[in-house]
Amino acid sequence: MRYSELFGKTSRDFPKEEVAKNAKLLLRAGFIDKLMAGSYTLLPLGFRVKEKIENIIREEMDKTGAEEILMPLMHPKQIWNETKRWEYAKDVMYQFKKDDKEYALSFTHEEVVLDIVRKRLSSYKDLPIKLYHFSTKFRNELRAKSGILRAREFLMKDLYSLHASKEDLDKYYFKVAEVYIKIFERLGLKARMVEAPGGVFTENITHEFQVLAENGEDSIFYCEKCDFGQNKEIAKVKKGDKCPKCGGLIKEGRSIEVGNIFPLGTIYSEKMGIYFADKKGEKKLAWFACYGIGTTRVIGALVEVLSDEKGIVWPKEVSPYEVHLVGLNHKAEGVYEKLKGNKVDVLFDDRDISAGEKFADCDLIGIPIRLIVSDNTQDKIEWKERIGEKTELLTIDEVLTRLH
């Protein structure tokens, strides 16, 4: 992609109103646009990051045997009445009336997925069922804030699983927990699984995935040595205590919640009539759980945690482009073509502006590898990574070898 043709250029100044680091950098670097408080467009660069994140999640979800679907965002009141959540969750739901019918914009999909399942579930042989989708969530947050971290409309991956027994649910539940940690690792985030209350979803103990971050909205108690942690609302440990797992020191830290998993049990199945016939032919309630990852929030969390004073620093796996090619002379065109020919995902800064300005934009946009073609590099290409100052002169073949 030629930068000159990219929609959504960088800007020199920080947007005045924004305080949150993620909002400042993502807006300035041209990844997002704000429509209103808590409502953002993903511009081409931001969209690419979102795609990368989703692809990683998709890969890992599929490995657990889950299947991808896509559910509607506008729901009839009656489905929400089945669980009484039309009333109970009305503060977070966008509810509206049109021609005497009442609807809600989806803030989650338990009711919908259970409706889909009950139409098709009859035998234990149909279980387990594991369905997920990537979709928009609407939540009437009393106050949208922290840029992309607390929006009223945001993207989320949600997975729902149904099982014939508590044992089978638990097995899959903790399997997913493991997979979540792995997903966040692949996304470049160190997430801790902490115990938490379930809000409008359940009275059971649930688990959150928290990433330590200075500007996080949440606060957790965690062990500095091992992966132990507890949500502050539920914490039995306190700052300064010994970790019950390894004896390390407990610390308190701000954090961003990037995912959560809820073992909902049979309560929803009871309310919505999710039954199956077991081996003896007896009617049984299905065991149910749901699992979410805030994909747009992950973008914000990455910026909060990894960026530096010059701009964003994307991990390789989610970077909008693999390399940022800076052209300072005519030879750059040839290098661009060659990279493209070798299927390298390259953003080519072909603008007729000063070198310094291009470098500043590289640092701001945050693609992990910067390549420069200039008179100084002669027939070679300069390789520099976003983190660190080291530069190397490589031939095009060496560059291609390193990239593949």
Added chain:
RNA sequence: CGGAGUGUAGUGAAUCGGUAUCACGCUUCGUUCGGGACGAAGAGACACCGGGUUCAAUUCCCGGCACUCCGACCA
């Protein structure tokens, strides 16, 4: 929803009872070309909306709305 702050070109700021100034960005031309270059010439604003006071309001007053921050709630 309570509290605080802010609304002036695309962005950031200045002004002040007499109809708006600057910087960056943008356009054109020329010179530059390795860390946000330089010169010249341009374009771009119903001063958030509505009402009031006044001969005159961007400026003062009232009422909205929007955005940001703190709190309550939450992925």
